Amino acid sequence: MNNIDICISPELFHLFPQKESVVVVVDILRATSSICAAFHSGVDKIIPVETLDKAREYKEKGYLVAAERDGALVDFADFGNSPKKxxxxxxxxxxxxxxxxxxxxxxxxxxxxxxxxIGSFLNIDSLSSYLYKSKNDIIILCSGWKGNFSMEDILFAGALAESLIKTNTFLSVKDVVQAAVLLWDNAKNSIYSFLDAAEHVDRLRKLGAEDDIKFCLQKNDFIEIPVFKAGLISKLSF
Amino acid sequence: MNNIDICISPELFHLFPQKESVVVVVDILRATSSICAAFHSGVDKIIPVETLDKAREYKEKGYLVAAERDGALVDFADFGNSPKKxxxxxxxxxxxxxxxxxxxxxxxxxxxxxxxxIGSFLNIDSLSSYLYKSKNDIIILCSGWKGNFSMEDILFAGALAESLIKTNTFLSVKDVVQAAVLLWDNAKNSIYSFLDAAEHVDRLRKLGAEDDIKFCLQKNDFIEIPVFKAGLISKLSF
Structure with missing residues (x-):
């Protein structure tokens, strides 16, 4: 049996020191959904950078740049964080x-x-199937919002945990996993309306990104699983 | 309208800088339940100390000392962290x-x-009634377990939030509050069995503290509300 755990905020990730685990990073609204959408559209590589200065440097060298802060497109970027784009x-x-x-x-x-x-509802089935076959301990790392809990990320974590626990090859003794699975169980029949009052849904609506919300909450059955290694995100070969 | 928020781990408390808020600290299994039980038994003051060295110093000065680490009684102490005691x-x-x-x-x-x-299921009704009357923004600070999410603390947070939101004088736009209220809604009819697989319930059972678990999960209608000020916990006058 392998273990599943969930880290609800990057600021708590130091509590998960098990380096032999596979980490699934999730930011449903919208970064990891966007990355999954980009690989589905055939992007070759993605270079994730933390600062806008770094992103601008790449732009000046001629790279295509996607950059967002607080939900909005950054002025010098070619793309924001809209997965539909x-x-x-x-x-x-x-x-x-x-x-x-x-x-x-x-x-x-x-x-x-x-x-x-890199996980999202867009590739959850493919991801779950890969994780089932690869037989490692798993930590689902929710990106949240500036350190805080995000409902859409915990729901994804609950959905992925539920699908893996059902295979009877994963278990979890963690309270946070039980909570996430229960929240997902309450949400799964109407995830869009369940998230109607979620904080980041509200933020994105104010930015006119309703279509993105709907897009990110669909199980679109993308088969591509992005993997991050040595500074680069590429498509996992499996 | 006043706001309710929930901090699920002391390690995230820096994300809640609103010093004008009232903070309800909760550690259902067992510290805040024990503190509530002690005031119900007529203790005059409690001096909370973080280190065992400090606790030992007080012991040497003749104070009664309650001290626990990882669920177990510390050798020099008069009490551990058992609320029944x-x-x-x-x-x-x-x-x-x-x-x-x-x-x-x-x-x-x-x-x-x-x-x-200081909150627990033992004084939740009294606490809720006081908070309703005092009309402040509220942050419920869950103690968790070494930085991690604890189910019993989030359930208490959900129960308290639910009772305040019902008065129509509190609201919450926070995902974490919605999640806690929903978890509580799933648990409230059978909280003891709901927590059967919780991590700290398991730890306490291994220490033979089954009776404490039952005691802490009862709504015992203690009216005393402990308040922490200037290094001392005393009984709130209201």
Whole structure:
């Protein structure tokens, strides 16, 4: 049996020192959904960068840049953090530089772990199936919002945990996993309306990103699993 | 309308800088339940101390000392962290020194806030009624377990939040509050069996503390509300 654990905030990730675990990083609204959408559209590589200065440097060197802060597009960037905008052949076979408020720092934090995968509802079935076959302990790292708990990330964590526990090859003794699975169980039949009052849904609506919310909450059955290694996100070969 | 928020780990408390809020500190299993039980038994004051060295110093000066680490009684102490043991007239009108793994550091962290109250299921009705009347913003600070999420603390937070939101004078826009209320809603009809697989319930059972678990999960309608101010816990006058 392998273990599943959930870290609800990158600021608590030091409590999860098990470097032999696979980390699934999630920022449903919207960074990890965007990254999954970009790989589904054929992007070759993504370079996640934490600072806007770094993103601007890459832009000046001629790279395509996606950059968002507090939900909004950054002025010099080609893309913000809208996953729908990555459904374009403009990024096919390209390297994209990516910087977002919460998702990018979370991905970077996991760098030293056995394997770092990028999860979203868009690729959850493929991810679950891969994790089932690869038989490692798993930590789901929720990006949250500036250190705080985000409902949409914990729901994804609950959904992934539930699907793995059902295989009878994973277990969890952790309170946080029980809580996430129960929250998912309450939400799963109407996730969009369940999240109607969620903080980041509200923030994104104010930015006119309703379509993105709907897009990110669909199980779109993307098969691509992005993996972060040595500073680069690429498509996992499996 | 006043706001309710929940901090699920003392390690995230820096994200809650609103010093004008009232903080309710909770460590259901068992520190804040024990403190409530001690005031119900007529203790005069409690001095919370973070280190065992400090607790030992007080012991050498002749104080009654309650001290626990990782659930177990510390050798030089008069009491551990068993709330049932505080149902005794031995502590009446006395000053007790108290040191526990998670609860004491959480109480100390809240020191600079407007008011710091000690909550448990034992005094939840009295606490809710006081908070309703006093009309302040509230942060419920869950002690958790060494920085991690504890189910019993989040359930208490959900129960208290639910009772305040029902008065229509409190609101919460926070995901974490919605999650806690929903978890409580799932648990409230059978909280003892709901917590059967909780991590700290398991730890306490291994220490033979089953009776304490049952005691802490009862709504015992204690009216005393302990308040922490200037290094001392005393009984709130209201």
């Amino acid at each position: 990555f459904s374009t052949n403009k990024i096919e076979c390209k390297t994209l530089v990516f910087s977002s408020t919460n998702g990018t720092p979370a991905i970077k934090k996991a760098e030293s772990y056995k394997e770092v995968l | 505080f149902s005794t007239n031995k502590i009446e009108c006395k000053t007790l020194v108290f040191s526990s793994t998670n609860g004491t550091p959480a109480i100390k962290k809240a020191e600079s806030y407007k008011e710091v109250l």
